[in-house]
Amino acid sequence: MVKNLTKVGLGIVTSVGGFLEVGSIGTGLQAGATYRFSLLWAIVVGTICVAFLTEMTGRLAAVSKHTVVDAVRGRFGFPFHAWPFGAQVIVDLFVLASELGGAALAWQLATGISIRVWILPITFGIWLLLWYGTFDSIEQSVALLGLVTLSFAVAAWRLHPDWSDVARGLLPQRPQTDPTQHAYLAVAILGASISPSLVTFYSSGAVEEKWTPKDLLPNRIVAWIGMGFGSTVAMAVVIVAALVLAPRGIHADSYQQAAALLSVPLGRWGFTLFCASLFIGCVGAALELALDLSYIVAQTFGWDWGENKRPIEEARFALTYTIALALVMVPSLLGIDPLKLTMFSMAITVLALPLVVGPLMVVMNDKQYLKAHTNGFVTNAAVIAIVVVAFVLAMLALPLQWLGA
């Protein structure tokens, strides 16, 4: 029972990186403030895609003891693998830079002191957690602290939304105004939630936790519970923004505009909870991304890896996240706006998505890796649909960002 509870932690940590980080909160706030509930369907679609992807990659790890990166390099060879690998390293670095900026922004909102002052101690703190911590300790603390983001769900509940209106938003509908920006926000929500790092991080986490074929049922439950948690909070962000910001004509173009969002339903604690949620979501996502960078580099080159090992046992793995963290501080130190960085990161995330997700169509049907647990009809249909979604998003991302952002 306790062992299964710790597995839920992996689902929640992964979902924090998908749904509760700086990009997802930002797009959720804009979607709710501008279009009320009409973009909730994009979160539902994102949740279904991510839950299918995490279940599949968790299954691959539990049966074969190998990760997605292992399987893609093994099956497709390095000359092909170099493309998704290179794309994902670039995406992870940019998103990591955005998350550090988001965490520093939370402190700037709370204290009024510039991001440039906060970025160094926050990055150092994250490095200390990675250097001294184990995968289990990081996973459990992020999962536990991540519960603070439920304050958005409580706020949504206390605002007594018209639930029939909310339910209507679960189905795609034609917007009454500015369809280009509406489409852009839909792409941004999907792009922020279906992140390539979720796929590689979750399978690496399952190998770290030594999952076996006995864990296949828990894996399925964890994938859906974890993503359900992230999705619930992401939808709550949209609902709160729709009920608090939209009536006041605030479009949430910046976090500063949206910071008082929770004060209406939650009183004087609202502002603190908003900053805490933003900070914890961003730190959780930053930990996930820094680890993901080390995972994909180590697995691509066949190095020994594992956050449960001490740095002296896998120096290159530990130094990869160390160098990455040092590099990604630079944009915030130079004063680049975290929201602009986030928007750019989301656009390149969407472009990289087909490269990372596409090979799963082959890998998840490989009997040498998955033995009797290859994809069935439903999961194959799901992965094809996700690849189609990924390609459509990649085609639309840049034109829509240019026209609608």
Next chain:
Amino acid sequence: MDKTLDLVRDVLDVQLIDNADCRIGRADGVVLELRQDGPPRVAAIEVGAITLARRIHPTLARWLRVLAIRWLPVSIRSVRLPMSLCRESGVDIAVDVDAHADRRLLRLEKWLIRHVVQRLPGSGA
């Protein structure tokens, strides 16, 4: 390895593990021995960044070699592991070596441990 292997599917790019179950790299290349009295034979597996770069483009491999000589404290010359030391282990290849004792293997890792990681607090040294 006794049974018939598909060279590209079962050998090239596969994870290599040593006697202590430590991941020691991937099969970045294979070395074929041409024989007059029979078909070519796989003589060794090659491990190393230069071999890997050569598979993308020979120029990339040349640049990498020059950069490594100029900037890296240890050689990144590729290592050849004779096929006689290799056997299948699931989807991986087990190599009959002890990577931590073998001076040819994990050169950069060992240098980084000695000169960087070991000197930092909390490294587990």
